[in-house]
Amino acid sequence: MKDIKYILVLLLPLATGCFKNIDETVDMPAGVRFVSNGDMPLAKVAVTASGSNYSLEWTSSDQVGIYGKGDVSGGNYAYNAIPDDGDAAKCSFVPAEKGRVFPYSDKAASYYAYRPFSANAGDAGPESVIITVPSVQNQNAVNDMSHISDYYFMKAAPVTVTGEDVVNLSFKGIVSIVELQLKMISGTVSVSGLRLVSEGDDLAVDGTVDLTSSGDGISKVKGAKEVDLTLGTAASVTASAVRKFYFVVAPGSHPEGKLKLEVIATDNSVNTITLPAVKFEPNHNYVQSVMVDINEFVVSDHFAVNASSTKVGAGSSVEFTFTGNADEVVFWSGEEGHDYENRNNGGSIGADVTMSFLTYLQAGAQSAPLSLKSSTDFTGEATEAAILAATWKDISDRFTFCTDYSPQVSPANTDSFTPSGTGNVSDIFGEGNKAYLCFFYHVDAFDSGLNNGRTQAYVSGVNITSTLDGSTGVLYSQTQDNVTVIPGVSYDEDKTKPSISASYVRFTSTFKPTDVRNAYLLLPEIERATMSLSPDSGVALTDTEGKVPSGWSYTFAAPGTYHVVFVYKYTSVSGVKEEISEFTIEVV
DSSP: OOOOEEEEEEOOOOOOSOOOOOOTTSOOOSSOEEEEOSOSOOOOSEEEEETTEEEEEOOTTOEEEEEEEETTOEEEEEEEEEEOSSOTTOEEEEESSTTOOOOOOSSEEEEEEEESOOTTSOSSOTTSEEEEEOSEEEESSTTOOTTHHHHOOEEEOOEEEESOSEEEOOEEESSEEEEEEEEESSSOEEEEEEEEEESSSOSEEEEEEOTTSSSOOEEEEEEESEEEEEEEEEEEEOSSSOEEEEEEEOSEEEOTTOEEEEEEETTSEEEEEEOOOEEEOTTEEEEEEEEEOGGGOEEOSBOEEEESOSEEOTTOEEEEEEESBOSEEEEEOOSTTOOGGGTTTOOEEEOEEEEEEEEEEESSSOSOOEEEEEESSOOOOOSHHHHHHSOOEEOGGGSOOOOOOOOOSOOSSGGGSEEOOOEEOGGGOOGGGEEEEEEEEEEOOOOTTTTOOOOEEEEEEEEEEEEETTEEEEEEEOOTTSOEEEEOHHHHHTTOOOEEOSSOEEEOOOSSOSSOEEEEEEOOOEEOOEEEOSOOOOEEOOOTTSSOOSEEEEEOOSOEEEEEEEEEEEEETTEEEEEEEEEEEEEO
């Protein structure tokens, strides 16, 4: 349960009385002297708190802007504050620039002042002085109030005098201060900032102030419904002590349920708390006590990765875009040496395996009777039933097959065969780095309309090569003795057998078959060599400033299926957390 209450406190009035004890050694320019006798509540650079009251004082680094009208008119003159040695609620003001001073006159003159001075306040006159209550404010550290004076706008009551050389300026604030007192119900949370959000009046404004009026009103040009308070140093909020945070806000009303406080933890999680109805008055400070529940923090801007595509061609890039926040991100491509699964044990690297062969077609009218397939679950039993029970991956598109079936005679030798080219088959191997390769021969049933006949097919010169760590060797080379030809049931009904010679394997069948015909050229089981590696590594992603970038582009050179992993860390309310985003990228 959250305990929330407001305590309304007027800014603490400071001592009153005549101006005195100003250092007589100060070189005061000739002209009207401006002083502040501390007879109005003040909000200044030096701010301290006792209970719920503030002690507010002038400091030597403070500066006000003054306008004059009448016999001594002038616009936005800067005057430096010189506090009284005995009472910092009192001070005198001296011109900051030579020549920008109000001379003495025995005639009527009016003066209008504001604080803090801004050279950009404008020369439109005291009726239209620029004021900003910013939507982004910064507090150096928990319990630190020093930033209040950067945002706290004050105006002096208009003064009209005749024949006086000392003018007393009485200042008061026209904005509000909100003090948030936070404690945890239990546990500890590291807080990086807070945010006030309202559905009522604006909390931040850009506008103007009429210094000539006796009121406090602000003429708003534009406003914002929220104010962010960032911390120079993260604050540890605990259950044992109150932690104080301070906002400066514009006056305005915020009905029940319309004002919310967002407590932002260093892991970007947010606890949103609804505050009671309140009306912020000028020159007032408001104290709010809140008990914060660690279980009500919700992750905000959680880190996420999106991929432009999960299927690309070899040599093409995959674009990964990042959203949300992370302290660090490591990329694992899934390639050899960068496999997330081998981050601890290193795993092994497999040989690069390539394959080539020759094919030839004769007669018939079917241009693609051959295909090449691989399997990792084939039992090795040389039967059509065992072949059909296994899972096969068609890799024919990695090679060139003969498609010219016009020759009508058997080849005298392999000179007229079509070379397949060299295809990479490194990705076909499964558990134990083993796989089977098989040529599938298929002809369709004869169709008189198509006059498709049947085409005889020849396979020769199958060669499989392995390259690992700079060494190359032959895994398989076709001979008459190391191939197995398996005729399908329908094929065998024709009593026509495939033939195996020293030069090639020939598939044929009855001309114009009444049904489909299938046969298979099975190679021995192929085992790919491997080499043990040190633990695999990922790539830490940073931009030129050493921070996590907005995205990552990566190019896969070789075909294959890659398990891509992004490992990211972020600081949570319960410590550093590590999570992963995974993708399966198919490269063809």
